[in-house]
Amino acid sequence: DADVTQTPRNRITKTGKRIMLECSQTKGHDRMYWYRQDPGLGLRLIYYSFDVKDINKGEISDGYSVSRQAQAKFSLSLESAIPNQTALYFCATSDQSSYEQYFGPGTRLTVT
Amino acid sequence: EDQVTQSPEALRLQEGESSSLNCSYTVSGLRGLFWYRQDPGKGPEFLFTLYSAGEEKEKERLKATLTKKESFLHITAPKPEDSATYLCAVQAGGSNYKLTFGKGTLLTVNP
Numbered sequence: 001d002a003d004v005t006q007t008p009r010n011r012i013t014k015t016g017k018r019i020m021l022e023c024s025q026t027k028g029h030d031r032m033y034w035y036r037q038d039p040g041l042g043l044r045l046i047y048y049s050f051d052v053k054d055i056n057k058g059e060i061s062d063g064y065s066v067s068r069q070a071q072a073k074f075s076l077s078l079e080s081a082i083p084n085q086t087a088l089y090f091c092a093t094s095d096q097s098s099y100e101q102y103f104g105p106g107t108r109l110t111v112t
Numbered sequence: 113e114d115q116v117t118q119s120p121e122a123l124r125l126q127e128g129e130s131s132s133l134n135c136s137y138t139v140s141g142l143r144g145l146f147w148y149r150q151d152p153g154k155g156p157e158f159l160f161t162l163y164s165a166g167e168e169k170e171k172e173r174l175k176a177t178l179t180k181k182e183s184f185l186h187i188t189a190p191k192p193e194d195s196a197t198y199l200c201a202v203q204a205g206g207s208n209y210k211l212t213f214g215k216g217t218l219l220t221v222n223p
Contacts, residue, residue, distance in 0.1 A: 004155075040215065041213075041215070042199075042214060042216065043199070043213040044199075044211045044213075045211075048209055050209070050222075063118050090156070092155075096210070098161075099143060099144045099146075099161065099203050100146065100160070100161055101211060102156050102158055103148075103155035103156045103157070103158075104155050105154055105155050106153070106154065108153070108157050
């Protein structure tokens with residue numbers, strides 16, 4: 001079984017709709033991250049969390065919110081989706097004792 | 113501001129034709145440099161971490177090296193299954209979480 005799972009894997013939604021992307025991990029890591037990937041722009045950090053009570057904005061947090069429901073679960077919400085939020089979204093985890101981040105399989109989100 | 117530049121953007125090789133990918137970086141105190149492999153439609157897969165100039169890491173046909181300004185990912189006798197996008201990322205010394213990614217090199221190995 002995969003260590004980091006994301007649901008859904010693909011989603012098409014309309015402008016203005018609320019949508020939630022979910023991430024679960026079995027690696028036992030404390031730290032979790034949400035990134036988006038756009039062609040030509042690389043991976044950019046949206047939000048990160050070092051533990052259940054710690055949530056921090058990344059470089060592109062506008063239009064997004066997150067919830068850390070448990071050590072193993074971290075969800076990303078788009079309150080009112082817009083077309084320029086069409087992208088690949090990745091969840092990642094890391095342990096506080098090392099710096100490597102491990103990524104989930106991604107969610108392809110299309111906002112029409 | 114931390115910056116990572118990868119070159120070339122795309123590289124096409126014949127099977128068995130060795131080559132190198134480059135990752136140039138500027139960062140205020142390097143904590144670590146990371147190489148990832150990403151297949152189409154999948155998440156980045158961790159390959160290596162390098163911490164200091166002169167360090168080398170190897171895995172199968174891949175070898176990563178690090179200097180004070182750049183890192184190379186050497187691919188020896190590549191096979192078609194090595195085709196992927198290779199991403200480089202750096203973590204600054206003042207950060208314990210933030211990775212700055214390059215845009216990647218798309219490697220295609222033809223049989």
